[in-house]
Amino acid sequence: MIILDYKDRRPIYEQVIEKLEELMFLGVLKEHDPMPSVRSLAMDLSINPNTIQRAYAELERRGYIYVVKGKGSFVSENRTMKENRKREFLVQFSDMIDEAIRLGISDQELHQMVEVQYKAAVKITGGGET
Amino acid sequence: MIILDYKDRRPIYEQVIEKLEELMFLGVLKEHDPMPSVRSLAMDLSINPNTIQRAYAELERRGYIYVVKGKGSFVSENRTMKENRKREFLVQFSDMIDEAIRLGISDQELHQMVEVQYKAAVKITGGGET
């Protein structure tokens, strides 16, 4: 379910956070679904439970999971998550355009890139079917 | 000339590399200009000369500066740099479009963002006047 990349410079717990958020976003982990337990996920990934614990603590802090003591951790109702993600996208996208301008890329070129890339990407991924 | 951000998680030497590359890109540091000496830049930034040395070694490895022993370090003829930067941009931009598709953003929306952001950014920055 999750594959770690040890060549990645970022710490493992961050990768775990990212992957789990992605699974929530994709709907593989649905609202109120139980998260894998700290120990079992640690076993799965062959890493220390403390490292998973750290990732879970951060996910809880972000409001993406909630904890019921003794029972486990569960996926939150995460409307906020998709909003956050979209907000981040918008910021990054406008930064990209600033960079494009610095690089002397014209708006026509940008439009063309959007067009080409969009078609190509949709063809591969299947794109935004909700 | 350079301001370090100690809240940034990345190491100082990486920030120094980034800032110096930016100054070259902007033309503040022109081809064959002398770079500030290791010791003087270290003084300026109130950090250890070794840290600057590390940044310079990396800049040389990337071909952005060249060294004349006993004289100093100088800005390379860096056509490659702008090409590299453009290449990086293209990769990132297509990644962004993939993300947009995941977020269910239509190509029309993307085109509109490009349009709005481009005009706004050019107005502020003055944009790609070379």
Place this chain on the structure above:
DNA sequence: ACACTGTATTAATACTCTTAATACAGTTAT
């Protein structure tokens, strides 16, 4: 000779990430 350049080395310190070994409290099923 002196004051600059870059470069190299070694040591010490600090910080972060990760693992390991426990321990404790709450839940659930038997």
Place this chain on the structure above:
DNA sequence: ATAACTGTATTAAGAGTATTAATACAGTGT
């Protein structure tokens, strides 16, 4: 109640990296 799960907390150790510090050496220019 006991066993087997949950999450949480703590403490210690190890590894790796970033940074500083103190030198030393070689080349350049005045």
